[in-house]
Amino acid sequence: MQVNWREIPAARNSYAVLGAACEATGWHLYPVTQPEADVTCYSLNSISERRYRDEIAGADCITVAGGPHATACWREVAAYADYVVVGEGEYTLPRLLAGIEAGKVGQIPGVATRDGYEPVKSSVRLDAYPPFSEVQGxxxxxxxxxxxxxxxxxxxxxxxxxxxxxxxxxxxxxxxxxxxxxxxxxxxxxxxxxxxxxxxxxxxxxxxxxxxxxxxxxxxxxxxxxxxxxxxxxxxxxxxxxxxxxxxxxxxxxxxxxxxxxxxxxxxxxxxxxxxxxxxxxxxxxxxxxxxxxxxxxxxxxxxxxxxxxxxxxxxxxxxxxxxxxxxxxxxxxxxxxxxxxxxxxxxxxxxxxxxxxxxxxxxxxxxx
Structure with a gap:
């Protein structure tokens, strides 16, 4: 399964952080300028969300959205994205990707869908994840x-x-x-x-x-x-x-x-x-x-x-x-x-x-x- 990262200027450091966290569990996030198969991930703030909402809704692939806007408005974003990572993504995103590949996502804490959301019960320990890997941040x-x-x-x-x-x-x-x-x-x-x-x-x-x-x-x-x-x-x-x-x-x-x-x-x-x-x-x-x-x-x-x-x-x-x-x-x-x-x-x-x-x-x- 190929996992892509939608390039958005305001989300460059998020790419470095989440790319490193995913890499540690065997996933590589490929940078793309449009949604591509199999999975495309987005990090949205409240300005960029307006620019990419229609693109995500019309994407011919599985879409995952996170970032500050998706965290604050997960119900709204879940109406057009397949999955919404709410809050910190270092642990949640790799776990979600593994579920998508296996075809058994289920109810993952920190992931919202149209069917609902279960919040996470702990915070990320920064030392558990690298700040960046091959993508410098x-x-x-x-x-x-x-x-x-x-x-x-x-x-x-x-x-x-x-x-x-x-x-x-x-x-x-x-x-x-x-x-x-x-x-x-x-x-x-x-x-x-x-x-x-x-x-x-x-x-x-x-x-x-x-x-x-x-x-x-x-x-x-x-x-x-x-x-x-x-x-x-x-x-x-x-x-x-x-x-x-x-x-x-x-x-x-x-x-x-x-x-x-x-x-x-x-x-x-x-x-x-x-x-x-x-x-x-x-x-x-x-x-x-x-x-x-x-x-x-x-x-x-x-x-x-x-x-x-x-x-x-x-x-x-x-x-x-x-x-x-x-x-x-x-x-x-x-x-x-x-x-x-x-x-x-x-x-x-x-x-x-x-x-x-x-x-x-x-x-x-x-x-x-």
């Missing part, structure tokens, strides 16, 4: 997030408890190539509970890496309250990157509290100042157009963006109500004309990237960087 060092930001799918898919790959396993794969890059919901939370940093463990990790290290950059950003003299010293001493990427998300404390972000606007601005003073360029995420954002809230965000732009760079995008999140089903509010003008001016001046109007830029341009 970033090394995922941590999974899960203790925070519950209203717009974010991460805790919905991976849980609120943080899990970490061991230093020996991270080193084993990171040192295979000339650069070490990582995936994490918060790189500065490595080795910790996600709330109280363990910089000693991060230093132990960085000391064991032998090539160029990029730590705290996309797709392994950090949180602003974890940026301090100690964490910045680790970056300047051990790492190659001269930028640090973190999320402020709003300049309004009222919005941040309602989102359950766990930090203030002042902390985010202070983090940018600390980076600048340490000779590191802060690259700071902001979201505009939250459904409960007042004009005053939006102006506070614009003011914070302007303040941060004096110290570094801004990455901005329009709010998207992602399924499976507390804000699913809401609608983005309109932007003030002054907000659009400031974003445009900062972009023209080379201080801002992203898009405050086009949702797809968030998922398709940035993932290719």
């Amino acid at each position: 970033y090394v995922e060092i941590s999974r899960g997030c203790p925070f519950a930001c209203g717009y974010c799918q991460t805790p919905q898919m991976f849980g609120h408890g943080m899990r970490h790959r061991s230093i020996d396993e991270i080193t084993r794969y990171s040192n295979r190539y000339g650069q070490a890059r990582f995936v994490s919901p918060n790189a500065f939370a490595y080795g910790s509970d996600g709330i109280h940093p363990r910089f000693d463990k991060i230093e132990h990790l960085l000391r064991k890496l032998s090539h160029k290290i990029f730590f705290g950059t996309f797709p392994g950003e950090v949180r602003p309250e974890f940026i301090c003299g100690e964490s910045l010293d680790l970056v300047t001493r051990y790492c190659t990157n001269t930028r640090l990427h973190f999320g402020a998300q709003s300049g309004s404390d009222a919005i941040l509290a309602r989102l359950h972000r766990g930090h203030t606007a002042e902390e985010a601005i202070h983090a940018a100042e600390l980076c600048h003073d340490a000779g590191i360029t802060p690259v700071v995420d902001f979201i505009v157009g939250f459904p409960f954002e007042t004009d005053a809230d939006q102006r506070e965000t614009v003011s914070a963006m302007q303040e941060v732009a004096r110290k570094g760079r801004i990455h901005v995008h329009r709010f998207i109500p992602l399924p499976g999140t507390p804000l699913a089903g809401t609608r983005a509010r309109s932007l003030l004309s002054e907000t659009e003008k400031v974003c445009g001016d900062l972009a023209l001046g080379g201080r801002l990237t992203g898009s405050w109007n086009d949702h797809e830029i968030r998922f398709f341009r940035r993932c290719l960087k």
Whole structure:
């Protein structure tokens, strides 16, 4: 039985991770640009799902869909895909493929069909699976997030408890190539509970890496309250990157509290100042157009963006109500004309990237960087 992987730009690291997990059990995922026999697998986010829904429904082969959108909306996706992998796929996908080949799929925990779904009862232990094999990917060092930001799918898919790959396993794969890059919901939370940093463990990790290290950059950003003299010293001493990427998300404390972000606007601005003073360029995420954002809230965000732009760079995008999140089903509010003008001016001046109007830029341009 041939198993194919539908090439989707935003799912390249998922291909590396799941390709490695399948390879360990004897399955090779062949990259394809259209569905092919016998089985074709898809990883879908909430933007790409619109592009591939009809293709999957009309495919002349067995189709398997997973990813954040499929996890949040498994009933919807199961209406046009044969099987839906809900949540983590390292264990579930190879087990499903074995069932398909044997013609006896049955009820596999973590796999949804039109007939229903039984959830898994455990989480993936990262050390049990390689981060990549023949398809190079970033090394995922941590999974899960203790925070519950209203717009974010991460805790919905991976849980609120943080899990970490061991230093020996991270080193084993990171040192295979000339650069070490990582995936994490918060790189500065490595080795910790996600709330109280363990910089000693991060230093132990960085000391064991032998090539160029990029730590705290996309797709392994950090949180602003974890940026301090100690964490910045680790970056300047051990790492190659001269930028640090973190999320402020709003300049309004009222919005941040309602989102359950766990930090203030002042902390985010202070983090940018600390980076600048340490000779590191802060690259700071902001979201505009939250459904409960007042004009005053939006102006506070614009003011914070302007303040941060004096110290570094801004990455901005329009709010998207992602399924499976507390804000699913809401609608983005309109932007003030002054907000659009400031974003445009900062972009023209080379201080801002992203898009405050086009949702797809968030998922398709940035993932290719």
